Amino acid sequence: MIKHVFKLLWNKKGSNALMALEIFLSFIVLFFVLSYLFFNLDRVNQTLGFETENVWMIEMDAIDKLDSLEAVTTLQNLKRNLINLKEIESVSFTESIAPFKGNQWRTGTDDNGFNMNTLMCPVDTDLLATVGLNVVQGRWYTEEDLNETIKPIVVNQAFIDRYYPDKSMIDSIFILNGDRRLIGVIDEYRYIGEFADSEPTVMELTDYFQNMGNVLLKMKGDIPTSFEEELYNLTNTTIKSTSNTITTLEYERAKDSNESWVLIVALLFICGFLCINVALGLFGVLWYNINKRRSEIGLRQALGAHSIDITKQFILEILLLTLLAVGLGIFFAIQIPLLKVTEYPDSLFYRSILFSTLIIFLLVITCALFPSVQAARISPADSLHED
């Protein structure tokens, strides 16, 4: 049977090759689009590690113009004033490294006997309560930690997983810009954005100092945006500068991921259209070709073939063609994980290959089913009469 089907395909190799090429290209397009999609969805689905709801942020430009002593008193004043407001639950100061701001600080060392590269994030003791970090092991910072001789340190789970996966590291000392004692592990703090990779991150406790230009505020419930003006004026009078901006983390989050979403939606839209287009095209061609072969069908039926056999033959033909095309596609696609062309996890590409294959076969079978069933209904009397 298979041999017979092969022969039938070979007899019309010209137009079949074109069709196989179309299926092959669709597979490749699907493979790339799905890889891109899975890659991004994997990241979005990971926890950010912090809450954005009801968290506001003040950015102050002028802080680094003050001398250090003045800056500290100003910041402490500001903190006192802010915490006194009945709308505000908790206040945390950070440096220019704040959620969704696009600033990053990385550091690396090989003093521990291996290469250690991490994101650094200067924090204060109130960050935990302000953005709702999740401590999974050990504890978060307290005020006393500022006076320790060996500086305590909190890292994220990704740091532990990459560098010290085997044993509990709580209270251990390692070197990172000097000796550091690990006191706690949080699950995550992906402050760069929703589409950023989960990386080893070190949260470093910092005292008030000049550059603490970002303030994160946890609001009590859903405060209307009209409160912003009051907050703006209060900040202005406290730090005696007007170049401050106020924003919410929800807004910054949306702004930050907008670009990635635009691309994903546009790609999915185009890909979806291509699928519909290819499906309709296939349907048309199959329907046409099957109608061209009425006499063949009639003859087979006259010789005793059941209508189910006729349907089976046509479906088999198109499945074989698809198998050839998709097989070729898989051959090319699988080179990416096999040859380690990229640094991304292999499972990503295998998943895309699997889903692309499924989608293509689903499409092809759907398109082939109707014309094939139609073909089986042709009565030999009609079709043989024509020739």
Place this chain on the structure above:
Amino acid sequence: MISNYLKLAWRMLGRNKFFTFISLFGISFTLGILMVILSFLQSELGTNRPLTHKNDFVVVNMLTLKTEFFDTIVGVDTSFIDSKMVLDSTLEIKSSGSMQWNSEMNNGIAEEYLSDLPSAEKMTVFIEHSEYDVYINGVKLKLHSLHGDVNYWDLIDHQILDGRVFDKAEFDQAAKVVVISDKTALNYFGKTTGVVGNEMLLDGLNYKVIGMYKHFGKIVPYVSPDVVLPYTCAQLDNQDSFYHGFFCTLFKKKSGVSSEKLKEEIKYAASTIPMDHPSKPEGYEQLEFNPATYDEVFAQAIYYEREASKSLWIAKWILISLMSFFIVLPTLNLINLNVSRILDRSSEIGVRKAFGAHKGNIVAQFVFENVLQTLLGGLIGLGLAVFLIKLINKSGFIRNAILELSPNFFLYSFLVTLLFGILSGLLPAIKMSKLQIVNALKENKL
């Protein structure tokens, strides 16, 4: 003859409605989406206002302080000469890494060392990315500001709707004047007429509105600020650094010289800047500029390479391969459809051939029919594209971008449609024209 072709093509469209629908659906959707992409590229990177002089621009948006580290590798080979062992050592000096500090530059350095390059006609320095929060009846309005100098208005060809731009005297005196976009006028004053002369409160200071320009929503940098002020009134901290600052420099080259030449001059100018200023951060030895044309700046956003021309090259190929992938599939689809459809008309071809039609005639006829069908699809696609563009503009789906429909857009769309029609019609037509008369006529259905 054309009228015959037209008549035939029209009849064919009506003959099998289902197939016509499939073809038209594919064609119109493909072309519609292509047109939206065209419109996007056209409105972002075309030389329409305010980017009239775009092709003459060279941008320096970064000043790099750097130090390169070198390793000296000593290789020793032993060889035997006259049965005596001889040592042969080679020294190789290899770069083992570098330390870089990239940041925007101080305006002083640009004005002193870059202001009269032989290939540059004009230069402007500006701060691009500061923001003002203003409150109108308790509602916040975020204004993106650009602090520029007088030349900014010559280089970026803003369409001034009302009033005027600031002049040299106002710039030098740091006058509190502001030029705003019509979008800002609408948001801030609630109207776009008669705003000139009003006061605007920015960061607690009163600025006088002296002019209004048209807002073109663009993602590309430097052209869509909400307000433009003289940079002399910006509160600048960090001005004690001789090297780094907040400024970006934009050049317009003289006509007739290549932008590569201007880039070379800028790179050379970097080497004339003294490296002994007390504000130089410790440990940095070299200073570099990384000039790029305007298109290259855009390309660097897609794929960053330090060498800007390489970025442009890579970004171009990424775009071209994506687009061709996108065109190839529907084309193949249409070819497949046409190949089977055309079979229907073998007897017609047979008769025409028997009466002396050449291969060329038949190819011409089928390609003509296909082009006609594509044009019809293109027309539907155009409607779809216009609808999509309106939708995108209205929903703000692409942040800050407004897609335009310019005459060029229609021209390009027409060309793309034509190309698509010819490509998808040619192969089936050639295939059919090779048909033998006997075979064609044997199927005696007319």
